[in-house]
Amino acid sequence: MESNMKIRQMAIIGVITAVICILGPLSIPIGVVPITFTNLAIYFALYTLGMRKGTLSYIVYMLIGLAGLPVFSGFSGGLPKLVGPTGGYIIGFIFMALIGGCFIDKFWDKWYLSLVGMVIGTAICYLFGTVWLAYQAHMSLGAAFSVGVIPFIMGDMIKILIAALVGPQIRKGLMKANLFRVSF
Template sequence: MENTNKMSTRQLTLIAVMTAVTCVLGPFSLPIGLVPISLTNLVIYIAIYSLGQKKGTISYIVYLLIGVIGLPVFSGFSGGFAKLAGPTGGYLIGFIFMAFISGLFIDRFSGKIYMCFIGMTLGTIVTYLFGTTWLAYVAKIPFNAAFSAGVIPFIPGDIIKILLSSLIGPQIRKRLINAGLYD
């Protein structure tokens, strides 16, 4: 009897490709205080559309592990466990849940852009919660100050990233399906 949970070489390759894309784009950031603006969440949304919930989430976790072991793939070309334990570590962990929640909606409602938008928004809110809580704890600042520094400046950009993903993602998924690369 064959194990149906086993990933194919093609699936592993697609995960590796999206992990590599995240590693290339993740370091580019715009420092605006304690928390920089990065493209990481945009790449995660695209990975979910491209790979689906499970493989897209795995792709991000592999990226996170690559950064934790010290390769400079996090914002500002940084890496290492200290980054995870630092002020932005909660966002890095929160992205796992963002990928999972976004993927749940994208996989279930792939033909309904508004539902995918809602899923990505909910996932982003969970990331904000993890990130803000950790930022307040590590920086020893009140939650409302962490919220002002770690959420408010990012809302417009994150909405744009979600909208962009909602437009590009379905097209990427459709092309992967047509090419026989989406399972």
């Protein structure tokens, strides 16, 4: 019975990773940093899997991209993407998942507290991305913030609000179907 549960967990992680791989490459180029749906996919992964497994699904996605499969924004992949101007955001997503996932696991039924966690996680992701963008593009932190954060705040807040409102419904459905466990 225990091995069946592990197989089920691995399969669900695989499915969620596939969803991130599908949404991750979809992007709207608006400059050095494109608009992507990766963060929205991660938020839903956290509601579906919880912090640990949701973060793991993102890390698997990241490793798939690093192996060269075109799952990153603009259907790109490989090490050059990680060490390029947007690599800090790719790393920052790990911390976004850990922080947002911690809040979602504790407060999944209180959308406003989950929202706070996702905002804090997104801010940390912005920090990693801005510092790396400034370094890679040889620009000031202010300039990197202007091109790598300011244009994305409104869209990311909308994605966070969508996740905070829809995510609890997803988790309730999974719990009702006995597909989500706190120890999951």
